[in-house]
Amino acid sequence: MAVSIVMPQLGESIVEGTVAKWLVREGDLVEKDQPLLEVSTDKVDTELPSPAAGVIGKILVAEGRTVDVGTVLATIEEAVKQVHAPGAPEPAPPRAQSPAGAPPVRATPRLSREAIAEGRMREAARARETVDRPAAPREEDRRRISPLVRRMAEEHGIDLTEIRGTGIEGRVTKSDVLGWISRGAPARAPQIAPAAGRNASISEEAAATPAVPAEEGFLRIPTFSVPRYAPQPGDQVIPFSRIRKRIADHMVYSNVISPRVTTVAEVNMGTVATLREAHKAALRAEGVTLTFLPFVIAALTRAITDYPGINASVQEDTLILKKAIHVGVAVDTERGLLVPVIHGADRKGVLDLARAVQDLGNRARDHALTPDDMAGGTIAVTNPGAKGNLFGTPVINQPHVVIVRMGEVVKRPVVVEVDGEDLIAIRPMMYLALTYDHRVVDGVMGNGALHRLREILEAGAFDL
Amino acid sequence: MTADPFTILRLGRVPYGEALELQESLLERRQRGEIEDTILLLEHPHVLTLGRRGDEANVLADETALAARGIEVRRVGRGGDVTYHGPGQLVGYWIVSLRRWQDDVGRFLRAIEETLIRALSPFGIEGRRVPGFTGVWCPVPGQPELEKIASIGVGIRRWVAYHGFALNVTTNLAHFDSIIPCGLTGKRMTSVERLLGRAVSLDEVADAVAAVLPDVLGGALLEDERVIDRAALVGTVTSR
Numbered sequence: 001m002a003v004s005i006v007m008p009q010l011g012e013s014i015v016e017g018t019v020a021k022w023l024v025r026e027g028d029l030v031e032k033d034q035p036l037l038e039v040s041t042d043k044v045d046t047e048l049p050s051p052a053a054g055v056i057g058k059i060l061v062a063e064g065r066t067v068d069v070g071t072v073l074a075t076i077e078e079a080v081k082q083v084h085a086p087g088a089p090e091p092a093p094p095r096a097q098s099p100a101g102a103p104p105v106r107a108t109p110r111l112s113r114e115a116i117a118e119g120r121m122r123e124a125a126r127a128r129e130t131v132d133r134p135a136a137p138r139e140e141d142r143r144r145i146s147p148l149v150r151r152m153a154e155e156h157g158i159d160l161t162e163i164r165g166t167g168i169e170g171r172v173t174k175s176d177v178l179g180w181i182s183r184g185a186p187a188r189a190p191q192i193a194p195a196a197g198r199n200a201s202i203s204e205e206a207a208a209t210p211a212v213p214a215e216e217g218f219l220r221i222p223t224f225s226v227p228r229y230a231p232q233p234g235d236q237v238i239p240f241s242r243i244r245k246r247i248a249d250h251m252v253y254s255n256v257i258s259p260r261v262t263t264v265a266e267v268n269m270g271t272v273a274t275l276r277e278a279h280k281a282a283l284r285a286e287g288v289t290l291t292f293l294p295f296v297i298a299a300l301t302r303a304i305t306d307y308p309g310i311n312a313s314v315q316e317d318t319l320i321l322k323k324a325i326h327v328g329v330a331v332d333t334e335r336g337l338l339v340p341v342i343h344g345a346d347r348k349g350v351l352d353l354a355r356a357v358q359d360l361g362n363r364a365r366d367h368a369l370t371p372d373d374m375a376g377g378t379i380a381v382t383n384p385g386a387k388g389n390l391f392g393t394p395v396i397n398q399p400h401v402v403i404v405r406m407g408e409v410v411k412r413p414v415v416v417e418v419d420g421e422d423l424i425a426i427r428p429m430m431y432l433a434l435t436y437d438h439r440v441v442d443g444v445m446g447n448g449a450l451h452r453l454r455e456i457l458e459a460g461a462f463d464l
Numbered sequence: 465m466t467a468d469p470f471t472i473l474r475l476g477r478v479p480y481g482e483a484l485e486l487q488e489s490l491l492e493r494r495q496r497g498e499i500e501d502t503i504l505l506l507e508h509p510h511v512l513t514l515g516r517r518g519d520e521a522n523v524l525a526d527e528t529a530l531a532a533r534g535i536e537v538r539r540v541g542r543g544g545d546v547t548y549h550g551p552g553q554l555v556g557y558w559i560v561s562l563r564r565w566q567d568d569v570g571r572f573l574r575a576i577e578e579t580l581i582r583a584l585s586p587f588g589i590e591g592r593r594v595p596g597f598t599g600v601w602c603p604v605p606g607q608p609e610l611e612k613i614a615s616i617g618v619g620i621r622r623w624v625a626y627h628g629f630a631l632n633v634t635t636n637l638a639h640f641d642s643i644i645p646c647g648l649t650g651k652r653m654t655s656v657e658r659l660l661g662r663a664v665s666l667d668e669v670a671d672a673v674a675a676v677l678p679d680v681l682g683g684a685l686l687e688d689e690r691v692i693d694r695a696a697l698v699g700t701v702t703s704r
Contacts, residue, residue, distance in 0.1 A: 010568070010569045010570070011568040011569045011570030011571060011572075012568055012570055012571070013570040014569065014570050033622070035621075038541075040515075041569070042596075042598055043515075043573060043598040043599075043616055043617050043618065044569045044573065044617075044618050044619075044620060045515065045541055045542050045617075045618070045619045045620070046569070046619070046620040046621075047619075047620065047621050047622070049622060241687065242471075242687060242689060243689075246693070338692075367690055369692045370476065370692060371476060371691075371692055371693065371694050373692065374692050374693045
């Protein structure tokens, strides 16, 4: 049965439209809702989706022509079965539809007659083995796709050309594929079943393929059903704000992606406390509070010189050691936690770091940070500050590999050696935690960096 | 009109390509129903863009000369002809479902115009519609012809729109001399600054736009956020 594609009524006042571009050719197999052509009217450019699945018949209106609303532009033969005629090769599976797409009906192939005629028989034959295996990636893509990613894509019937890569040079990474699956699969899964009814070549097995790879890669995220919430008097129901959602996603991602280890050192902050007292008043005059934080940042930048492996990021299966040292500083705001960045922290003295911390904190709370303030961090320090805070295990600010967390500085009795004699003395002490991503930082480096950090803080020889 | 809620995201100055990528990402999410209608308010560095109907002939200066002035030329998937974006111009991208206007693109365009006309009014600027010439036009004392203060061009994909308007606030209008704006020969562009004889900040005009949107859209404003972490925006947007 033929279905007509007509120039749509795009609005009451709009009486005609121009065929800007055909996105399909005569004889192409199309899926329902697949974009067929672009129509432009004054100031509006619209993609026209296919009203039905089938084969494009005659195209009646050429590109560039303007016609009245209601004019037939082309016809579609609804002939899904045609490609399964005996003797014809099993069709290559459709490219995984954009998830934006209406139901990606997997059973409706998108292999055009030309494609077969052009001798892509090998692909078609390969596809016969399993309907869920996608066409091989184009050669130029193959170079940039890791075997793991390619295998995942094959298992899930994903066309990698449809995924925007976030890896180095735009390459598609494992997490891109996982993201694609998690976004696309839930919507797709229920739609496979009816499609299977139309095309016996889809096996039950294919329809039952789990959304997340079970064996490949590092990740398998189990599902868990949270008990349904029944409203209780007095409860407050607060939908996530966008910032909250972003924080939540980031924290879950970080928690899942990085096997993190926290190591804690006890640091005598006596020398730093003396320095702080000496310079507090001068900075106060500028409206800047001198805390212990800028000393820790300064010490961290120096520890990085000896342990460059902690100032790094992980991109897929590559470690990138960063030359620049841009330290993120966790700031609590009414909207949630933000981590603005002190750029080139290693080139600043302690007092300048104090000014930078104060400035970022003020602007974070005044909603006056700029995108540049948030970008480019290579490592982070968090100083929860609240009383009674002994030590804690932070979550890594991705894609960093290390975060340092300060505990409260409190006076504690400690054993010190004076003139070869052990004495109990009172010193301002701090538990300092360094959390590292054990994918790329091993214990020797993690502990070594923390120990160095402690040495620098206790020696107290800072450039102010 | 339906009472669908919407969100405003203020992005500051964003390179054209990056904003386009963000629009496309949000468009896809809007199509999937993961996010509500979203209006982006921002400013671009210098760029000339040609819509689908854009005629290269309407770009008067050659690309090398433009590049020397730091202006790039890009062809994009919206309606309309060529236009200029740059500092001092408030750009509004509407990632919205057309169902608010019963899938009528004409009514959608009129709503964008309505928003700008109402937003300009508190500044003492009278914006007008000219039938057949989508955009917002202003009478200029002593001039026989209306001058154009805002251009409009949208793309529609699966009944979700993207792109939107460009309103000249303190735009350097000389940059329009490189083109025939919107392919309209002999039409002059104007700006808030030129009409008032004083500079007005983009933030002030953005506030005015944000203030009239709930009324024009007939829906509640969920959030009006100054976005500081654009990279994260591509990855995460509230789903409700």
